[in-house]
Amino acid sequence: MSYIQLNGITRRFGNVTAVDNLTLHIEKGECFSMLGPSGCGKTTTLRMVAGFEDIDEGEIRVGDRLLSSHKENFYLPPEKRDFGMVFQAFAVWPHMSVFENIAFPLRLRNLSADEIRSRTTEALRNTNLLDDADISPMDLSGGGKQRVALARALALNPDVMLLDEPLSSLDPHLREEMRFEIKDLQRKFGFSILYVTHDQSEAMALSDRIMVMRAGHVEQIDTPLNIYRKPASKFVFSFIGLSNFLKVVKSGDAVKPTGSDDAVNLPAPADVFGQSSAAVLASRPSEIDFGDDGHVRGLVKRRTYLGEIVDYAIVVGDQEVRVQKTARSPGPGPGETCGLKFLYPHWYPE
Ligand SMILES: Nc1ncnc2c1ncn2[C@@H]1O[C@H](COP(=O)(O)OP(=O)(O)OP(=O)(O)O)[C@@H](O)[C@H]1O
Ligand SMILES: [Mg+2]
Numbered sequence: 001m002s003y004i005q006l007n008g009i010t011r012r013f014g015n016v017t018a019v020d021n022l023t024l025h026i027e028k029g030e031c032f033s034m035l036g037p038s039g040c041g042k043t044t045t046l047r048m049v050a051g052f053e054d055i056d057e058g059e060i061r062v063g064d065r066l067l068s069s070h071k072e073n074f075y076l077p078p079e080k081r082d083f084g085m086v087f088q089a090f091a092v093w094p095h096m097s098v099f100e101n102i103a104f105p106l107r108l109r110n111l112s113a114d115e116i117r118s119r120t121t122e123a124l125r126n127t128n129l130l131d132d133a134d135i136s137p138m139d140l141s142g143g144g145k146q147r148v149a150l151a152r153a154l155a156l157n158p159d160v161m162l163l164d165e166p167l168s169s170l171d172p173h174l175r176e177e178m179r180f181e182i183k184d185l186q187r188k189f190g191f192s193i194l195y196v197t198h199d200q201s202e203a204m205a206l207s208d209r210i211m212v213m214r215a216g217h218v219e220q221i222d223t224p225l226n227i228y229r230k231p232a233s234k235f236v237f238s239f240i241g242l243s244n245f246l247k248v249v250k251s252g253d254a255v256k257p258t259g260s261d262d263a264v265n266l267p268a269p270a271d272v273f274g275q276s277s278a279a280v281l282a283s284r285p286s287e288i289d290f291g292d293d294g295h296v297r298g299l300v301k302r303r304t305y306l307g308e309i310v311d312y313a314i315v316v317g318d319q320e321v322r323v324q325k326t327a328r329s330p331g332p333g334p335g336e337t338c339g340l341k342f343l344y345p346h347w348y349p350e
Helices: 042-050 098-108 113-126 142-154 172-189 200-206 224-229 234-239
Strands: 004-013 016-026 031-035 057-062 065-069 084-086 160-164 192-197 209-214 217-222 244-251 254-257 278-283 288-290 296-306 309-316 319-326 337-342 346-349
Touching: 004 042, 016 042, 016 057, 016 217, 031 042, 031 200, 042 160, 042 192, 084 142, 098 113, 098 142, 113 142, 142 172, 172 200, 192 200, 200 224, 209 224, 209 234, 217 224, 217 234, 234 244, 234 278, 234 346, 244 319, 288 319, 296 319, 309 337
Parallel strands: 031 192, 031 209, 084 160, 160 192
Antiparallel strands: 004 016, 004 057, 057 065, 209 217, 244 254, 244 278, 278 346, 288 337, 296 309, 296 337, 309 319
């Protein structure tokens, strides 16, 4: 049985259904990310697990504990759930030292002075904050403040860490570094992580599995590799990396890009065409080759050098396809026609 279970949970705010009949099962020690655009329900889901938000339907269980149940009208308050939590804003207490910031929640739990000191010191050590124990967290950088929040969560020895965009206020370099620190801590302590982000590369780097969410629903739950290689929908495809969506229309036996007389030289699965006879051929700019044996023909409108890569805008019918190649392999110049070969084509209904 899975360790964390969200069974059919729903949360409504007025006539907005923020989370709609969501079922999620997460294993012990798993790092699970919730990824999706603003307003899709990530924070609401996390807050329901934390116990800050009521649930309108369903139940939440962790291990053999029931945390929330609509049917049984049961609700365990956040402080009894014993989860570690880190949120986006630097939630440090400015008037307490770094040490006290970490020790304070332990004091609220009436632990002995020895236990508090040893747990706090250990958490400081694990987050490289030992030398900063006595200063104010306000004298630390953004990364340092988030480390304090992380240490505070760690000191509770949680089985589950709830992290809501914990790195989004940090600069990109630090953000990347802290990803690895979080991952290392997880390996060391074995807690499960429920991680909220709208940064796909962060989700990819950290997670065992990712849920891509849209308007309170699951679009796909899968490993990072499968989310990238086998996106279940056009929405998931568009959310991960750069994407081209070439609209095509079936005419007789041929499939043509809109505005083009040339047929697409690739077999299209019949079931992607709805009644409109239209579908979408999805591709990544970096997964298109130039060549005379291409699947469609196009005209180079623009070629831009971006350092390591060259970015091409290719006109196909009445649409544009973006292609990216390394600067080392020469491609066609503006005004030239070329063939485009889709190395990993995906087809979706229009
Ligand atoms: N307390 C609230 N009262 C009313 N509506 C709310 C409340 N909290 C969330 N919502 C609404 O629920 C939906 C989901 O919000 P949520 O904060 O869970 O999204 P999110 O995926 O975390 O977005 P973001 O990436 O912007 O943080 C949104 O439409 C939001 O406006
Ligand atoms: Mg949010």
